[in-house]
Amino acid sequence: MKIEVQHLSCIYNRGTAGEVRALDDISFTIESxxxxxxxxxxxxxxxxxxxxxxxLMKPFSGKVLLGDTDIGAxxxxxxxxxxxxxxxxxxxxxxxxxxxxxxxxxxxxxxxxxxxxxxxxxxxxxxxxxxxxxxxxxxxxxxxxxxxxxxxxxxxxxxxxxxxxxxxxxxxxxxxxxxxxxxxxxxxxxxxxxxxxxxxxxxxxxxxxxxxxxxxxxxxxxxxxxxxxREVFAHREELEAIGLGLPAGAELLHLMNQRGAEPGGKGALTDAEAAAAVLEWLGKQETC
Ligand SMILES: Nc1ncnc2c1ncn2[C@@H]1O[C@H](COP(=O)(O)OP(=O)(O)O)[C@@H](O)[C@H]1O
Ligand SMILES: [Mg+2]
CATH class of the missing domain: 3.40.50.300 (P-loop containing nucleotide triphosphate hydrolases)
Incomplete structure (x- = not known):
C-alpha cells in the first residue's frame, strides 16, 4: 500500500518550556x-x-495518506x-x-x-x-x-x-x-x-x-x-556531520582512494561490491 506524507509536523509539550519540534514539515512518498x-x-x-x-499519533499539522485514505480525517x-x-x-x-x-x-x-x-x-x-x-x-x-x-x-x-x-x-x-x-x-x-x-x-x-x-x-x-x-550515501561529508557514516564497503573504497589507490567501483556500497572493485583494480595493477 502506498504511503504519502505531506508537510507533517509534530511538537511535543507544546507551549511549555520543554517544547520539542520532533517533526518539521516532512513530505515523502513510499511506493507499494x-x-x-x-x-x-x-x-x-x-x-x-x-x-x-x-x-498511533495524530498529525499536529500535515497529512498522512494510506492509499487514498487520509488517516487524520x-x-x-x-x-x-x-x-x-x-x-x-x-x-x-x-x-x-x-x-x-x-x-x-x-x-x-x-x-x-x-x-x-x-x-x-x-x-x-x-x-x-x-x-x-x-x-x-x-x-x-x-x-x-x-x-x-x-x-x-x-x-x-x-x-x-x-x-x-x-x-x-x-x-x-x-x-x-x-x-x-x-x-x-x-x-x-x-x-x-x-x-x-x-x-x-x-x-x-x-x-x-x-x-x-x-x-x-x-x-x-x-x-x-x-x-x-547510492544517491544518499554519495553525501559522505554531510552524513558524517550529522553523526552518520557510510556502509563498510563504501568507506573502504573511500579510504583507499584517499591514500592514492584508485579502485573504481563508483557507487560501490556493500562489502561484496567493494571486494569486486578492489579485485578488479588488483587485476589491472598486475597487468601494468
Ligand atoms: N513522548 C515524548 N515527549 C516529549 N518529547 C519526546 C517524546 N518522544 C520523543 N520526544 C523527543 O522528540 C525528539 C524525537 O524523538 P524520537 O522520535 O524518539 O527520535 P529517534 O527515534 O530518532 O531517536 C527527541 O528530541 C525526543 O527527545
Ligand atoms: Mg527511536
Missing amino acids: GSFTGIIGHTGSGKSTLVQHLNG SGVHMAEIRRRVGLVFQYPEYQLFEETVAEDIAFGPKNMGLDEQEQEDRVREAMATVGLDYAEFASRSPFELSGGQKRRVAIAGVIAMRPDVLILDEPAAGLDPAAHREMLRMISRFHQERGCTILLVSHNMDDVAEYCGQVLVMDQGKLLYSGTP
Whole structure:
C-alpha cells in the first residue's frame, strides 16, 4: 500500500518550556511493495515519524495518506488502519504479556474477531515466518525465552494480522551479530514472499545498503535526504556531520582512494561490491 506524507509536523509539550519540534514539515512518498530504510541520529524523529504512519499519533499539522485514505480525517476506523499498517516498536519484547507464546501472537487476530481455527492458522504461519517452531514454542511462556526469541514473538504478533505495510523500529538493536543477520534475512524473506511494503528504522548503514531500495535521512526533525542508497550515501561529508557514516564497503573504497589507490567501483556500497572493485583494480595493477 502506498504511503504519502505531506508537510507533517509534530511538537511535543507544546507551549511549555520543554517544547520539542520532533517533526518539521516532512513530505515523502513510499511506493507499494517497496523496502525503505529510515536512518538518523538518536533523537532525530524516526520513532515519532513511524508512529504517525499507523495513526498511533495524530498529525499536529500535515497529512498522512494510506492509499487514498487520509488517516487524520474523521470517520476513519483506526483499528482497521492499525491492522493494515503493522508497527513493531523499539524493544518490542517488553510488550509481551500473555501466558503462552501462541496466546501472545493470537492477540491481534483475536481482536480482529477471527474464529479460533483462523487464529491458530495465523499463529502457525507467523511463527513459521519468524523461525519459531510451533511444537517447541507455542505453549511456552514468552518470559522464559531469550531476548532474540522474545523479539521474534513480538514481530510474529504483528505479522499475524497480515498487514499490508510492516514498520520495524530498530528490530536488530541489541542483538548479537548472528541474531542480527538472521533478523534482517527474515525481514527480507518476508518482503520477497509477501510483497508487503516494509519500513525499517535502522542505525546500521550496511543493512540499509544491502536491503533498502529507498532511504530517508532524518536530522533534527527534518527530512534531510530521500533517495536510493547510492544517491544518499554519495553525501559522505554531510552524513558524517550529522553523526552518520557510510556502509563498510563504501568507506573502504573511500579510504583507499584517499591514500592514492584508485579502485573504481563508483557507487560501490556493500562489502561484496567493494571486494569486486578492489579485485578488479588488483587485476589491472598486475597487468601494468
Ligand atoms: N513522548 C515524548 N515527549 C516529549 N518529547 C519526546 C517524546 N518522544 C520523543 N520526544 C523527543 O522528540 C525528539 C524525537 O524523538 P524520537 O522520535 O524518539 O527520535 P529517534 O527515534 O530518532 O531517536 C527527541 O528530541 C525526543 O527527545
Ligand atoms: Mg527511536
